[in-house]
Amino acid sequence: MSAEIRYISKPHPVSGLTNSKLGIWCFLASEVMLFGGLFSAYILLRTSAVEWPQGASRLNVPLATLNTLILIISSVTMVMSWASLAMKEFGKYRKYMGATVLLGFLFLVVKSFEYGHKFSHHHFPSTDMFYALYFTLTGLHGLHVIGGIIVNLYFLFPGSALWHKDPEQFTGRIEAAGLYWHFVDLVWIFLFPVLYLL
Amino acid sequence: MAHASSEDIRKHVKVYFAVFAALAFLTVLTVAVSYLHLPLPKAILVALVVASIKGALVATFFMHLSSEKKIIYAILLLTVFFFAVLLLIPVLS
Structure with a gap:
């Protein structure tokens, strides 16, 4: 019996999709539930609190706006890295993927400034419910950004060797990595107003 | 999407940049509205509607849900x- 995963470069005849793409969507569905559970906790804790601070009174809105724009730009560079492969332009792929990785790091740098500022003012997850939710939600999101950077770095350097052996499979991998990265962007699109603006 | 022709992809690229402009505009808009200090129910409604539009744009175009x-x-x-x-x-x- 072969342990090889089938239909990773050609679509499965039944689903019309590669197994890789079906797999990443199932994974993203589970991720929706993970963040959904935390958003649910946020609604419960906020609606049952006697008082709740406005996000802008405690958090840095300009820095978070900058981070929102950084993630949006990184989503564009990510989709462009896939589009470059689909147009058989490997050189362009490397540029766009490199930019995506750099933008991911930039997001983390800005976030670490925000965290550093909070810690220097003795604001920790244990301080109160607002900070508990802020650090849990942004921390879990930050871990997802780190995960995405690791995957993208792999596909930028050692993983890109697959392009020369099976370009179709490699393009599919970048599409899957892109779907994950866009999901991380999508989560931030909701975290930003919920935590910082309301 | 993996089997789209180069010509199709070039058309998609134009759409990606248009979506980017829309996302950037909506980000600035939602921050600007937050400075108006609307009553909380209205502020929640505006923020969530704008975030949902942005999320839908990302899912529809960047995640290719428009043709899946x-x-x-x-x-x-x-x-x-x-x-x-x-x-x-x-x-x-």
Whole structure:
């Protein structure tokens, strides 16, 4: 019996999709539930609190706006890295993927400034419910950004060797990595107003 | 999407940059509205409507949901249902 995963470069005849793409969507569905559970906790804790601070009174809105724009730009560079492969332009792929990785790091740098500022003012997850939710939600999101950077770095350097052996499979991998990265962007699109603006 | 022609992809690229402009505009808009200090129910409504439009743009164009296979829509329908249940639990309890 072969342990090889089938239909990773050609679509499965039944689903019309590669197994890789079906797999990443199932994974993203589970991720929706993970963040959904935390958003649910946020609604419960906020609606049952006697008082709740406005996000802008405690958090840095300009820095978070900058981070929102950084993630949006990184989503564009990510989709462009896939589009470059689909147009058989490997050189362009490397540029766009490199930019995506750099933008991911930039997001983390800005976030670490925000965290550093909070810690220097003795604001920790244990301080109160607002900070508990802020650090849990942004921390879990930050871990997802780190995960995405690791995957993208792999596909930028050692993983890109697959392009020369099976370009179709490699393009599919970048599409899957892109779907994950866009999901991380999508989560931030909701975290930003919920935590910082309301 | 993996089997789209180069010509199709070039058309998509134009759309990606248009979506980027829309996302950047909506980000600035939602921040600007927050400085108006609307009453909380209105502020929540505006912020969530803008975030939903931005999320829909990312999912439709960057994640290629505008032209995807039926099985993906089926998985997402199930996900949206259970996500809604999760969000309704604290509201109804």
